[in-house]
Amino acid sequence: MENDRILLEVSNLTVNYELEDETVEAVRDVSFYIEKGKTLGLVGETGAGKTTTALSILNLIPDPPGVIRSGKITLGGESILDKTKKEMTRIRGKEVSMIFQDPMTSLNPVFTVGDQIAEALMIHEGLDKSAAFRKAQEMLEIVGIPGERAHEYPHQFSGGMKQRVVIAIALACNPQLLIADEPTTALDVTIQAQVLDLMKELKKRYGMAMLLITHDLGIIAETCDYVAVMYAGQIIERGTLEEIFNTARHPYTEGLFNSLPNIADRKERLKPIPGLMPDPTKLPKGCAFAPRCPYASPSCIEEMPEDIHFGGSHFCRCSAYKDPKFHIEREDINE
Amino acid sequence: MARQQLVSRQYMKRSRAGEVWHRLKKNKGAMIGLAIIVMLALVAIFADLLVDYEKDVIGMTLKDRLQHPSKAHIMGTDDLGRDIFARLLYGSRFSLSVGVVAVAIAVVAGVILGAFAGYYSGGIVEDIIMRFTDIFAAVPNMLMAIVIVSALGANTMNLMISVGVTSIPQFVRTTRAAVLTVTGQEYIESARAIGESETKIIFKHILPNCLSPIIVRVTLRVSSAIISASSLSFLGLGVPAPNPEWGSMLSTGRAYLRGYSYMTLFPGLAIMLTVLAFNMVGDGLRDALDPKLKK
Numbered sequence: 001m002e003n004d005r006i007l008l009e010v011s012n013l014t015v016n017y018e019l020e021d022e023t024v025e026a027v028r029d030v031s032f033y034i035e036k037g038k039t040l041g042l043v044g045e046t047g048a049g050k051t052t053t054a055l056s057i058l059n060l061i062p063d064p065p066g067v068i069r070s071g072k073i074t075l076g077g078e079s080i081l082d083k084t085k086k087e088m089t090r091i092r093g094k095e096v097s098m099i100f101q102d103p104m105t106s107l108n109p110v111f112t113v114g115d116q117i118a119e120a121l122m123i124h125e126g127l128d129k130s131a132a133f134r135k136a137q138e139m140l141e142i143v144g145i146p147g148e149r150a151h152e153y154p155h156q157f158s159g160g161m162k163q164r165v166v167i168a169i170a171l172a173c174n175p176q177l178l179i180a181d182e183p184t185t186a187l188d189v190t191i192q193a194q195v196l197d198l199m200k201e202l203k204k205r206y207g208m209a210m211l212l213i214t215h216d217l218g219i220i221a222e223t224c225d226y227v228a229v230m231y232a233g234q235i236i237e238r239g240t241l242e243e244i245f246n247t248a249r250h251p252y253t254e255g256l257f258n259s260l261p262n263i264a265d266r267k268e269r270l271k272p273i274p275g276l277m278p279d280p281t282k283l284p285k286g287c288a289f290a291p292r293c294p295y296a297s298p299s300c301i302e303e304m305p306e307d308i309h310f311g312g313s314h315f316c317r318c319s320a321y322k323d324p325k326f327h328i329e330r331e332d333i334n335e
Numbered sequence: 336m337a338r339q340q341l342v343s344r345q346y347m348k349r350s351r352a353g354e355v356w357h358r359l360k361k362n363k364g365a366m367i368g369l370a371i372i373v374m375l376a377l378v379a380i381f382a383d384l385l386v387d388y389e390k391d392v393i394g395m396t397l398k399d400r401l402q403h404p405s406k407a408h409i410m411g412t413d414d415l416g417r418d419i420f421a422r423l424l425y426g427s428r429f430s431l432s433v434g435v436v437a438v439a440i441a442v443v444a445g446v447i448l449g450a451f452a453g454y455y456s457g458g459i460v461e462d463i464i465m466r467f468t469d470i471f472a473a474v475p476n477m478l479m480a481i482v483i484v485s486a487l488g489a490n491t492m493n494l495m496i497s498v499g500v501t502s503i504p505q506f507v508r509t510t511r512a513a514v515l516t517v518t519g520q521e522y523i524e525s526a527r528a529i530g531e532s533e534t535k536i537i538f539k540h541i542l543p544n545c546l547s548p549i550i551v552r553v554t555l556r557v558s559s560a561i562i563s564a565s566s567l568s569f570l571g572l573g574v575p576a577p578n579p580e581w582g583s584m585l586s587t588g589r590a591y592l593r594g595y596s597y598m599t600l601f602p603g604l605a606i607m608l609t610v611l612a613f614n615m616v617g618d619g620l621r622d623a624l625d626p627k628l629k630k
Binding site: 089091094098100107110 | 457458520521522524525526527528529530531532533540543544
């Protein structure tokens, strides 16, 4: 892996939300990288720290109470966290764009959609108002909305179209990296498919890299090159799409796959992972998943597990693999 | 959700302001109030054409003093023989301009302070602004206005300033509350994510979304500013003597209240009517700007 292929590198990132009487450890020692033009999927359940990780890439953690305690984020070789406020505003929207979860609320109700797309162009490309608006109309056409609708307000669009507008805003300045935070969660399934296809197509067209945050493994399977699984603020497993989907190693990843409905046997019951995520203000000393893990040994609760590498980019953070004979029992893999 | 879409389809062709106007039109009280305000404003602007300042407004004709309403003087004359109706017409200038300018002062200062307090909530900026606002609001409005006018000297400009300053805390609080809710919205986060600067986020993205409560507050506050201005003039701290400010007309009429009540009746009615008009428009606007409040 040559170094200049890497666009974004996050290493040992730790983010806390420090409140008066307690500290939420939202992101704990997270490291990952994204190569140019590739898509990394970040999966995990609600509260696993996915969004916090994404926001720290833009240095947009709400502060207070959010604090980046340690870690390094480099984008194209430059350290993000050392940038001044002003330099940061030049990166946001230009180098890195972000799509938020709910298109219903991520457009400003008092401006026309054309103005909102033009805004980014005026900030970063130095276009004047009319040129920016014309470009905005082109962007709308690209995402499949007639250009004349640029004069309309967000409330005149449906949910799927709003998300297209949001995508148009994010892509207006050709960013190198697009962060999509659950871009399709608020949409229904048919619209989801359309929006995902659109994003895939645009990604290919502009050759940008993408960090896709979701809790939907189906979306991951369709769009990602790499997958990172987050649990309680840590990346507990990472690998290529094939590695994760075919040879998942971490018991939590296994649990995620087992809790998907089985299409071949519709009468079969779902097998959810027992228990709940630990309280992020009182994380256990050892492996955060240990209390729910069917393979846990007493030492799991005491000791923080280390990353165990399986060759290539695949690693998993689970102490059980210290025993070379250990393997999880995933049922449907070899059938 | 579904309802919201229905509504938006129904209003497809209208802009946001058009929608508000459409809803406001249905409110009879607000339209009456608006008509009164427009009329008052026209009278105030064209007062010079309607009455002769030198002759009718400040010119004394002592032989005509304290006349009852008649054809020549439809509201009677005052203790110096001046036509009360002419003085009322001319007086609308002072009352309206004091109300509008005072509120303008309060809006500019209050909205800017409130916006910063709301945007930087939880920080030292908010603490400083809000504590000062609290201190200001803790002093009774009238007392504060009296202190300011007596310190600066009684004239029309100082009257406006004093009434304006005492109205600032309300605008700070209204704006801060509105900014707090809007700042939490996702579209503000999106604005940050496209690299918008903080001042632009506050003034371009947040404030336009906070306009509704501020507009309502403005109309309601204009009416109380008119009352405050009249009260100060009544106390002799407002518009100086020969000028026909409604409050000071009330004040001079007070001496003749028992034998000749017209001198207090008509200025009092004028104040009441104006205040009522602004309040009705304010109430109507509140309903029109927030369709959720209706029914």
